[in-house]
Amino acid sequence: MNEAHKQQLKQILDQIEFLDWRLSDYIDPEYYDQIDEDSPFESLIDFLDYRDAFEDNNIKKYSKAMKFLDEYDDSLELSLYIAHRDGYGVLDLDSVTLANLLLVDMRKDLMKDYERDIDNFFYEMQNNNNIKFKETN
Amino acid sequence: MTESTKNKIKHYLDSLEFDDWCVSDYFSPDDYEDINFDDAYRYIIDYIEDCGGFDPTGAVVYYSKAMEFLQRNDPTLTLSLRLAEDMGYNMLDVDSEILASILKMNMIQNMLYDRADDITAFFYEIQELIHTEDEEEE
Numbered sequence: 001m002n003e004a005h006k007q008q009l010k011q012i013l014d015q016i017e018f019l020d021w022r023l024s025d026y027i028d029p030e031y032y033d034q035i036d037e038d039s040p041f042e043s044l045i046d047f048l049d050y051r052d053a054f055e056d057n058n059i060k061k062y063s064k065a066m067k068f069l070d071e072y073d074d075s076l077e078l079s080l081y082i083a084h085r086d087g088y089g090v091l092d093l094d095s096v097t098l099a100n101l102l103l104v105d106m107r108k109d110l111m112k113d114y115e116r117d118i119d120n121f122f123y124e125m126q127n128n129n130n131i132k133f134k135e136t137n
Numbered sequence: 138m139t140e141s142t143k144n145k146i147k148h149y150l151d152s153l154e155f156d157d158w159c160v161s162d163y164f165s166p167d168d169y170e171d172i173n174f175d176d177a178y179r180y181i182i183d184y185i186e187d188c189g190g191f192d193p194t195g196a197v198v199y200y201s202k203a204m205e206f207l208q209r210n211d212p213t214l215t216l217s218l219r220l221a222e223d224m225g226y227n228m229l230d231v232d233s234e235i236l237a238s239i240l241k242m243n244m245i246q247n248m249l250y251d252r253a254d255d256i257t258a259f260f261y262e263i264q265e266l267i268h269t270e271d272e273e274e275e
Contacts, residue, residue, distance in 0.1 A: 062212040070204040076233040084229055090222040095214040 005125055012117050018110050026053035040122040045108075054107045058100045065099035073102055081092050117131045138170050139270055142263060146172075149259055153252065155245045163190050174267075177260030178253045191242055193224075206237040208243035216240065 001009075002084050006029040016023035026048055036043035048054060059065045063098070073079045079098040143166045150161035163185050164172075173180040185191060198206045211217045217236040220243050226235065249256075 063208075066204070066208045066212050066214075070208065074204050074233060074238065075200060076204075076231070080228050080231060088228075090218050090228055093214065093218055095212060098214065 001123070006032050009118075009121055012114060012121060016111055016114055018107055021057055021107060023048070023053065023107075023111060026051055026056070034121070034137050037126055041118050044118060045111070054104045055100070058103060059096055062095050065095040068099045069095060070103065072106065078102060078105075138267060140218060142266055142270070143169055145266075146263060150211065153249065153256070156241065158241075158245050160249075162239050165257050172260065174260045174264040176257075178249075178256045180196040181256065182249065191246060193235065193242045198234060198241055200232075203233035203237035206241065210244065211236075211240055216243075235249050 009032055010024060010029055012026040013027065014022065027044070031047070034043075034047065059068055069076060069079060076098070079102040082101045083093055083098060086100075086101065146169050147161060147166060150164055153157060153160035158179065186260060207214060207217060214236070217240040218231075220239045221231050224239065263271075
């Protein structure tokens with residue numbers, strides 16, 4: 001991946017931000033070459049998951065947790081659904097846990113909104129490289 | 138029972154309140170004579186229970202206020218979640234409105250429990266008052 005491509009990908013990743021969390025903070029452009037070009041989105045998710053990027057900078061205080069839940073899930077239905085889906089029992093839960101489950105889910109959801117952009121970027125980059133390769137041969 | 142005694146009881150039952158929930162809502166002054174003054178606390182609790190007064194639906198905290206109520210009274214959510222589970226709710230059946238209503242009803246019952254001695258003492262005094270009134274009448 002040349003510098004121009006890295007710059008383009010960084011611009012896409014810079015857009016994936018939620019509150020004070022920005023995805024591009026967790027992957028240095030020098031690692032862009034490690035992304036699997038055949039399934040870039042999944043590869044990027046794996047890379048970020050491995051670095052606990054989605055769990056980073058989570059909510060630690062109950063007051064902040066309740067404020068977050070009030071703002072993004074005031075019925076609590078979504079966060080309780082996520083907790084159930086992830087195998088939590090009622091006695092394992094408190095507002096901080098629920099808020100963080102929701103926060104991580106929202107970050108991952110936000111990233112899914114850019115799945116097509118990321119896949120298209122790699123697809124076009126591969127195509128351009130193939131054309132250049134054919135032209136030089 | 139004189140009107141004055143009924144007013145005293147009404148005034149007292151009005152004071153047994155929590156938010157918009159009040160014991161006096163479950164008793165008409167005509168019912169006061171049926172109260173078992175020897176065990177008034179238990180009688181009141183049983184009576185309200187029979188009326189469905191401790192059902193969480195009787196203390197509904199609507200969505201708009203539910204999170205505010207939970208934030209103020211159970212910021213960790215651990216108590217309301219535990220109460221919901223004890224009542225047989227599944228995690229997917231509850232929401233902030235149900236949790237807040239369950240918690241509110243629990244707080245109402247605790248409030249009444251905390252005032253059990255006071256309730257007993259009040260109705261003991263009322264019993265004495267009625268006894269005196271009866272004697273004066275005779």
